[in-house]
Amino acid sequence: MRTTSSAQPRRGAGIGFRTPHFAEIVATRPRVGFLEVHAENYMAGGPPARQLHALRSDWPISLHGVGLSLGSAEGLSAAHLERLAVLVERTRPLLVSEHLSWSVVGDAYLNDLLPLPYTEESLRLVSENVARAQDRLGRRILIENPSVYLRFEHSAIGEPEFLSELVRRTDCGLLVDVNNIFVSCANVGGDPQAWLAAVPAQAVEEIHLAGHSVNDADGVRILIDDHGSPVPPPVWDLYEDAVRRFPAAPTLIEWDSNLPPLAILLAEAAKADRRRDRALSETSDARAA
Numbered sequence: 001m002r003t004t005s006s007a008q009p010r011r012g013a014g015i016g017f018r019t020p021h022f023a024e025i026v027a028t029r030p031r032v033g034f035l036e037v038h039a040e041n042y043m044a045g046g047p048p049a050r051q052l053h054a055l056r057s058d059w060p061i062s063l064h065g066v067g068l069s070l071g072s073a074e075g076l077s078a079a080h081l082e083r084l085a086v087l088v089e090r091t092r093p094l095l096v097s098e099h100l101s102w103s104v105v106g107d108a109y110l111n112d113l114l115p116l117p118y119t120e121e122s123l124r125l126v127s128e129n130v131a132r133a134q135d136r137l138g139r140r141i142l143i144e145n146p147s148v149y150l151r152f153e154h155s156a157i158g159e160p161e162f163l164s165e166l167v168r169r170t171d172c173g174l175l176v177d178v179n180n181i182f183v184s185c186a187n188v189g190g191d192p193q194a195w196l197a198a199v200p201a202q203a204v205e206e207i208h209l210a211g212h213s214v215n216d217a218d219g220v221r222i223l224i225d226d227h228g229s230p231v232p233p234p235v236w237d238l239y240e241d242a243v244r245r246f247p248a249a250p251t252l253i254e255w256d257s258n259l260p261p262l263a264i265l266l267a268e269a270a271k272a273d274r275r276r277d278r279a280l281s282e283t284s285d286a287r288a289a
Contacts, residue, residue: 120157144176251276
């Protein structure tokens with residue numbers, strides 16, 4: 001039987017926890033909805049695990065994996081899945097999420113989240129891996145849409161349609177990364193609004209927000225999902241559309257590189273709350289009119 005956590009996010013957006021902020025978070029107890037951590041950083045125990053234990057007593061925790069490699073043709077690593085299962089059992093997180101990507105070849109872990117072609121074969125493969133992960137964890141996991149920098153010529157299925165069919169086959173949930181949608185559509189083409197409309201709203205259980213950088217090389221403009229800057233204005237606008245489409249999904253601010261002071265991260269979360277409230281208020285006003 002698959003379950004989700006009984007924990008609920010507090011009022012407000014969550015933030016990605018990073019170790020340099022630990023002492024200040026414990027001392028100031030900021031009013032954020034939840035904290036999200038990269039699961040692999042806490043599998044070995046030691047000081048990181050003790051920090052996580054201290055945090056989970058006061059905030060709901062979301063585990064965001066970066067190494068399960070759901071797109072691996074070789075299947076999931078039994079050892080990695082077992083480590084994740086132990087962490088889930090110990091942490092009892094609000095949410096567990098992973099990426100629609102692959103990052104393992106044999107015994108080698110690649111330091112990236114690599115894309116896969118959207119074909120019937122890869123859909124079958126990812127579905128098998130997601131089902132196996134959920135069976136071991138005993139709960140639903142959320143699958144995040146990746147940032148895209150190229151399009152496979154033989155991809156026969158659109159990304160939102162691929163994710164929608166994955167939900168139908170496995171009963172997984174979705175983590176919609178609004179910045180990734182914006183980045184991908186800018187890089188390889190596509191309509192962000194159509195993307196939001198194409199995925200099943202009831203499956204979306206979390207929204208991510210982050211910044212990106214712009215790389216202009218040889219006359220080609222590429223957006224890079226680097227999580228190293230404030231959320232840019234067009235992503236905020238798309239976020240309001242996502243809130244209207246997925247009003248129950250909690251929001252998380254990601255900031256992984258060029259880590260700012262905690263106050264800046266909290267200000268981004270507060271801005272997400274204001275933009276969310278505005279979007280929902282406008283929706284309510286439109287229905288009442």
